[in-house]
Amino acid sequence: MGCGNCSNGGSGTTPAGCKNNGNCSTSGCNKLDVFDWLTGMERTASGESEFVEVRFKNTRKEIFKNSEHLSLIVGEAVTVEAPTGHDVGMVSLTGELVKFQMKKGGISQNSRDMKKIYRKAHEGDLEVYREARAMEDDAMFKARRVVRDMSVNMKISDAEYQGDRNRVTFYYIAEERVDFRELIKVLADMFRVRIEMRQIGSRQEAGRLGGIGSCGRELCCSTWLTDFRKVSTSAARYQQLSINPMKMAGQCGKLKCCLNYELDSYMAAIKDFPDHKIKLKTKKGNAFHQKSDIFKGMMWYSYEDNFSEFIPLEVDRVKEVIALNESGKTVDDLTKYSFVEDTGPEEPKFDNVVGQEDLTRFDKPKGNQRNKKRKKPQAGGNNQQRSAQQGKATPGSNPQSKEGAQNRNKKRKPNRNKGNDKGPSQKDNS
Template sequence: MGCQSCAVGGCGSKAKITTDAGAEVATKTAGCSSGGCSSGGCNKLNSFDWLSDMTPGSLSMTPSGIAVVEVKFKGGRKEYFRNVHNLDLTTGDFVACEMASGYHLGAVSMQGDLVRLQLKRKHVTVNDDTKVIQRVATARDLEKHEQAILRDLPSLYRAREIVRELKLQMKLSDVEFQSDNTKATFYYSSEDRVDFRELIKMLAGEFKVRVEMRQISLRQEAGRLGGLGSCGRELCCSTWLTDFKNITTSAARYQNLSLNPAKLSGQCGRLKCCLNYELDTYVDALRDIPTVEKPLETQKGRAFLQKTDIFRKIMWFGYSSESTWHPLPIKRVLEIVALNKQGVIPESFDVLTPIGEREVVTAAALNADLTQLDKKYATRSSSSRNKKRKKR
């Protein structure tokens, strides 16, 4: 059977091919590699167990002497269970876990001392009320689990039709049936409060199960559904990111990004989480860059700040009477600002002043990389044209 921890389902399923000798061989379908889907579905929110080679010690136990195991369910959801029966478990094994009513199948994602560190980091307390692992999943359990997964997609479509009939302002994004088919959890997102008492009655009568409605944020919804970002990679929230921090437009301003909502928004419609990744580096670099509150005064005219290269520490100024921008190092900008405060107006940007030496930066030197790139592609285009002429 395929791995059941991803939202797509069916990853890792078997396909039969016929060899030259006429024998049929079972292979994994395209997109799966070593049991993991390269599109990220099977590896959603995986954690590398860097303590797996160590012998489990007493630190991996609870105060009562019972080991704790991390189990992953559909959508990357992870919970911790006690191994009270001392089962011999291996990462990836399917186990039947105790739930509020019945049981649910999940895959063992982590065990040993690393679980203890995760419990400490997430401030999770393990006590007698913590649910336990009942048994290793049998073939019958896996079959029922597969049937429960097959109910997810048709039930989601039918539930959306019921929501439209009731005219509720909510968006159903996913549904998860418990492995024993006694409970269904519907995940939804909504801007306002929703009275879904009538909806629960209709869903319970339609699917003959106990229904739970769970509201999730738009970021959590994107993490459950998955997808590709504008960078070409899988969404961070669906592969490794679990903590959603507050993101403001000031993060884009610090990085000199265009305040275009279409470019700054992710799949969830909110500001991209990656805006915070390099923010601290930009803030540190901006400490050395002066704040120019008014244009620089020169005898040629007033020069306005057009652009700032934060990491190269170069500020570009342009006169209102011309379209050319002049690159100035920070030291030279501070010199001119100091002169203007003293009432001195320098002749131009290039004239040396007694306030210290400055670095000479020319536009040609700054654009040297672009010039080399243009020459490179110009040579390629000319050679391709010559080949086409020879063919003719």
């Protein structure tokens, strides 16, 4: 976000975010941008605007008179009148809507102090303007060092050069009145231009610098809010917000302006609620107020002997009990007046088993399951068991070895040629 006429654009020559070549004044990326809801409507016969709103750096905007009857469009650079010399700015609004802005700001159309538009800015004016914008950050840091060296109780928050580079304005914030006459002399000798010191508040500083709020949107003071009203902690109490300075304070260090946005609605709704200081008298004991819900119209009470048990009551019920107490009557118990939420008819329940089963229930665990089922041998008895098993394992004791021996004997056939090797003399002698 940023362009040539926005503080976030860096040197002012190249857009920082919108990539619209520095002409994004119509796309809403500028501070205090105005939506022209009269765009497309017919204007005067000449198509010229009598008054034009011109935007300068950050939130500075002024109304100028188009005395030269120039045909101007939004986003066009113009050279305008300044107290000393001339200045360069961008056209931010034209047409009849400018008169609404003048009425809102209390500017008279016949004012003699209204400045004029000289011409459309040519290339020479724009070149000097870009050089001046590139010098602003360096000037601000130098001024801060001078303020620190001179021990002046102020904070330089921004610096702005005039379009012709003949004057520089330093915006500062200070808690007390500051005598900066010597400071102006030192700065004038340093920059060789006219020096102007302009004091602003902390909210104006936040609007000029810009930023993102805790809600995630741009700061109200940098987009549309110009009327800074007083904000007190009572606004948070009416809305039943926790008094937490870290959450209630904005980037300016003050209470957030948005605390006042819904305050009127809360104050109108809370008028129907009875005073929370009134205690409800019952036969069971006195009940004290604990909390309220403005939008639901509910109030919670608890007995003095049991503060942890809250009894919800509607506002009408509370008023009814208070009226009975004022007439000298006491109710038996507040539970008879408690609010019971109507749940309505019971709907059929359907069990949703999606996501209840484990996706890894079919996965097989790694490793050998047989080894896990084996019992671990007892310590110290391994050698004895092995020796006993070896002693019992004899050839006769194994039935499988006997069966194998019988099978081997059955398969053997007698040798018919056995005894034929003997000679005839041996047969006769036998």
